[in-house]
Amino acid sequence: MDENVDFNLMQLDLVSKDVKTVAINCLQWGDTGKGKIVDLFSDWADIVARGTGGDNAGHTVWYGNNKYVSHLIPCGDPSKTNLMGNGMVINPKSLTDEIGMAKVHSINHQNLMLALNAALILPFHIVQDNLSEISAGENKIGTTGRGIAWAYADRINRSGLFVNDLLNKDSLARKIKKNYETKKFFFNSHDSQLVRALLDSMRLENSLYWDEKNLFNLDAIIEKYYFYGQELKDLICDTDKFIRQSVGHKKIAIEGAQGLGLSNKYGTYPYVTSSDCSPYGSAEGIGLNYSQVDLSLGIIKAYVTRVGNGPFPTELGGEFSENWCNNSSIDREKELSILKGETKFDQGNIPSKDFMFGMKLRSIGDEYGATTGRPRRVGWLDLPLLRYAMNFGIKDLVVTKLDVLNDCDYIRVCNAYQYSGPQYNYGNKTLIPGTIFRETVMDYDVIKNCKPIYVDLPGWKSDIGDCKKISDLPENLINYLDFISKETGASIKILSTGFRKENIIFA
Numbered sequence: 001m002d003e004n005v006d007f008n009l010m011q012l013d014l015v016s017k018d019v020k021t022v023a024i025n026c027l028q029w030g031d032t033g034k035g036k037i038v039d040l041f042s043d044w045a046d047i048v049a050r051g052t053g054g055d056n057a058g059h060t061v062w063y064g065n066n067k068y069v070s071h072l073i074p075c076g077d078p079s080k081t082n083l084m085g086n087g088m089v090i091n092p093k094s095l096t097d098e099i100g101m102a103k104v105h106s107i108n109h110q111n112l113m114l115a116l117n118a119a120l121i122l123p124f125h126i127v128q129d130n131l132s133e134i135s136a137g138e139n140k141i142g143t144t145g146r147g148i149a150w151a152y153a154d155r156i157n158r159s160g161l162f163v164n165d166l167l168n169k170d171s172l173a174r175k176i177k178k179n180y181e182t183k184k185f186f187f188n189s190h191d192s193q194l195v196r197a198l199l200d201s202m203r204l205e206n207s208l209y210w211d212e213k214n215l216f217n218l219d220a221i222i223e224k225y226y227f228y229g230q231e232l233k234d235l236i237c238d239t240d241k242f243i244r245q246s247v248g249h250k251k252i253a254i255e256g257a258q259g260l261g262l263s264n265k266y267g268t269y270p271y272v273t274s275s276d277c278s279p280y281g282s283a284e285g286i287g288l289n290y291s292q293v294d295l296s297l298g299i300i301k302a303y304v305t306r307v308g309n310g311p312f313p314t315e316l317g318g319e320f321s322e323n324w325c326n327n328s329s330i331d332r333e334k335e336l337s338i339l340k341g342e343t344k345f346d347q348g349n350i351p352s353k354d355f356m357f358g359m360k361l362r363s364i365g366d367e368y369g370a371t372t373g374r375p376r377r378v379g380w381l382d383l384p385l386l387r388y389a390m391n392f393g394i395k396d397l398v399v400t401k402l403d404v405l406n407d408c409d410y411i412r413v414c415n416a417y418q419y420s421g422p423q424y425n426y427g428n429k430t431l432i433p434g435t436i437f438r439e440t441v442m443d444y445d446v447i448k449n450c451k452p453i454y455v456d457l458p459g460w461k462s463d464i465g466d467c468k469k470i471s472d473l474p475e476n477l478i479n480y481l482d483f484i485s486k487e488t489g490a491s492i493k494i495l496s497t498g499f500r501k502e503n504i505i506f507a
Helices: 034-042 092-104 123-139 148-156 163-167 169-181 184-188 192-199 202-207 218-232 239-246 279-284 318-325 332-339 353-364 383-392 475-488
Strands: 021-026 047-050 059-063 066-070 081-084 111-115 252-255 295-301 304-306 377-379 396-400 410-419 424-426 429-431 450-458 491-496 504-506
Touching: 021 034, 021 279, 034 047, 034 059, 034 252, 034 295, 034 396, 034 491, 047 239, 066 092, 081 239, 092 202, 092 218, 111 239, 123 148, 123 184, 123 192, 123 202, 163 169, 163 218, 169 218, 192 202, 252 279, 295 383, 318 353, 318 377, 332 353, 353 377, 383 410, 383 475, 396 475, 410 475, 450 475, 475 491
Parallel strands: 021 252, 021 295, 047 081, 047 252, 081 111, 295 396, 396 491
Antiparallel strands: 059 066, 304 377, 410 450, 424 429, 491 504
8 A cells, every 4th residue: 555645535525425335346346456455445444345356356456566465354454354154165375375474565454354155166166166177168157166156055055164173173173074074975976086176286286185095085084174264263253243243333445346247146147156245245245235235335447347158248259259268278478469569360260359459448447357367358347237227226436447448538337238139038138239338137048148338428539647636537537437437337547547556646
């Protein structure tokens, strides 16, 4: 965090003296710059708390000139209370590694709290995740391979382990062995050498957990996980009780993970994450009811990105882009080489101008996964998606990465969809080709057949990094923001005009 930057949120009327709990959630498919906004609010908050997901998320924060990516630890001021809630799934190796890496960056968390009833990710879950994706072939979801879904599934199936189990060795051993019994058939149905190859990774302790005869060395898992419990024991506590005692008395910032479009309840199922990362789920995951949130801020980028597979109506380059971004051989370096003209596409594999423009935006916006390094699929701003997201109690918006569009001659905004699929019954409505939607229908068979209807707005064609207030902004940018507000009923409260913390404008 930049020590010379001091935003007094109270003076800016963004949070009144009656506001004690603020929720900060992405209203798209994640990667909207939540880390920067949470970091901003951590100057105000006493507690920064995260309640969903695991090390499949990544939040990027700049501390001075150093870029730091957190995956599990909330990205609040290290001097404040940073809390990982009951709704998360915790890989203890990832967490201990992250704490160590933070110290390397001279980030010393003074009061880190870990929910004793957060679900535990086991080596079995990580292997299950990767075997399932391999087996799915073209139908894969595009997970991060970190075992998130399988850990949540065990919790629902009443066979999961919790963080507190790390503290009790006999109980830990019994529960790990019992958990493995539920999975033996699954693992035995796959090639043992494939299992071995998956276990031979840094994430899985470089084959420490491999057993030639039984596939998994359960004793090694028990010993290592108990070791992690001893490393983390000072953090493990009843965070639900702590939050109940704090709400209304201390200032709490709820850090959302991923985005509403990826919620397993409200997103583009089945192409979603495995937790409810909506504003509702984020509050519940730290032990609160959403009604206890005093101010709810929704974050959107000035455009839209998505990682992995799934419907994306405004994607620049369409299906070609989706396949390209999900190709494991594509990374930042290869794309930069293409944009510089040093690398060419294969003959017969020539992309559209839209795709190339999307790649350019991706490079300018550094749209490569903080967790996976994968290129993010890029598309124009989607107002039907935003209108849908605003049904979840959010009217106040934060718009980020406006600077990425600085050089655009024109900027497209999707203001509606046109349905182009077969006749389809959706509740008491029958959809036919040509049906117009102003709000996203979160049904995969509908959204995958929706075509965007665009409005073109003139670009502002200027650098906005030095703008400090709304009146400093170019007229075309102000018109762009007014269009968003008028068409959605949203009130835009904060603008981000660059990656640094000082690149903030309060509307």
